[in-house]
Amino acid sequence: MRVYVEGAGLCGPGLNGWQASQPILTGAQDYVAAPVLVPPSALLPANERRRAAQIVKIALAVGAEAFAASGCDPAETATVFASSGGDGDTIHEIMSVLASPNRELSPTRFHNSVHNAAAGYWSIATRSRAASTSLCCHDDSFAAGLLETAVQARAEQRAVALIAYDVPYPFPLSEVRPIGAAFGVALVLSPHPTTASRACVELELRPVSSTAAPFPSQLETLRQGTPAARSLPLLVALARGKEAGITINYLDDMALALNIHPLPAAARNQA
């Protein structure tokens, strides 16, 4: 299955956007972990911007960055949102209230608790009436989202955006579900090459019994710590712009094998 990468967005600790992170991803510059800085979203009105949950801000930021490079219109493009557990802050607040004597929930908090909350805010902010799905596959949510996005792009014969993100749970859920730093990634994938395509990705679902080789990079701790950061080997390969073959584990018994063929600017212009 072949798809073309039209645009990418990134937000993580010390990774302040896909463009700004190029020197780190290519290896030209050392990676230094730093607090996650989420750029204020132009997609949200000022009052919403203050109130929005971190997970929504990250999803909107990486989505906006990926679309800006892609030449696709977010209002017309289907989306796949993937997260290993949704908005942990909101879940914690609701659980705390429900364990207290006065079990009255805030209606806003309740509708923000759904797994597809970020997708809802994205649709409203971009005025998109296109199809949107939100999925979860625990640690393998990025792989599941990538598979669904590629299959959708091929089936519908039009671009589809993947927006994957995770934020750490607060205590006490953090004890039973530790997640490293907050991390978001977005990829706009097209079934055809366009002038914006930066790479062709051949994707194959393989049954595998062995674990994939560790990711030889300063980013390995981050990759292991946050499910959405399992995307880093793909992001590194895309940034380096060389032929590459990588494997992203999917469940205990499968993997996505990805062959990345960069499209040089000249080829992109002829496409």
Next chain:
Amino acid sequence: MSTPAQPLAFSHFSVVTCLGAGREATLAALRQGRSGLTPCNFDSIPFQTYAGEIAGLDATPLTGELAGFDCRNNRLAALALRQDGFTDAVAAARARYGAGRIGIFAGTSTSGLLQTEIAYRHRTPESGTLPPGFDYMRTHNTYSLARFMRTMLGLAGPAFVVSTACAATSKVFATAQRMIAAGICDAAIVGGADTLCATTLFGFQSLGVMAEEPCRPFDAERRGISIGEAAGFVLLERPSAQHGAETVHLLGAGEGSDAYHMSSPHPEGIGARLAMEQALTAAGLAPAEIDYINLHGTATLVGDAAEDRAVSALFGTATPCSSTKGFCGHTLGASGVVEAIFAALAIQHGFLPGSPHTRGLDPAFKSQYVLEGRAARINRVMSNSFGFGGVNCSLVLGRAA
């Protein structure tokens, strides 16, 4: 999809709602117009409402290799998977295709969140930690349901959970159709489960959309929803000689978004209309070729009004339609598959489901709402599911062309 999709056969299906466990009990209640809604005392809630609660789940823990998955949601999923020979049908499919070639695309909105609600009430006073034994991954996590199904059914194919609020188990049909068409798997188990928990009971109460009496979809005096719990599963395969004339097929799916509000539908049902139009296109059918519409119809003031507008604008005023929420309540993330199965039963057994508790239709509504169930030959059904975040999904089901 711009071109008609390849139909998939409902090789086997199973369902559990408050109407009963399995096909016979479900069919009998639907034909008799018997509602399963009862006064709700779940978790000692301090307000009056009705619910479609399933009896006996507290007494049937998961054991053995499934013990770690034990929570109300997975118990209900297990109960549904054990009905009507469903696990045997999956085992036969596994022998045919191989465990790695059967996908699991499940839907839920709250998964095992009830387990976390209980755990938060038993935090260690000094440290605030959750009680030992609380298994986040196999109960609370949204993927828990599909992980559980994969373990119980012995499957090793692609799997994930779709969680798009109350449209979750409709969207999984669209996912399965694409995955099978792409050759990612040869067959798929779709469906899912949602169970009662304090989060949804108090949450919908906070939104002011919970009825004190049993819900009355499309009624002039409707006062909101009744929450139900349910699980349902469908084994989807490419049509083959093993499927007889009475086999129901997924003919098409359509998806659209409102881009309007997180918890209120667009007043004109714009996203709903898009989903219905796309489902018809995917099925290669005109609106007049649909014999019955199973509405989302949750009995909220704005939701029913928006759906009536969208349906009557697309179908006109002659296509029979009804909401089956009066039978089993709004089963939230499970409603898509539950209503797809109700639709399949209506096709196979020749009846239009009525609408228990709905007494007098809203005089402003234009669609052809069915109050009393009746016998009718039905070849094709549209089933609607809409959810928070403005997600909309419509399915077209029917006999093979």
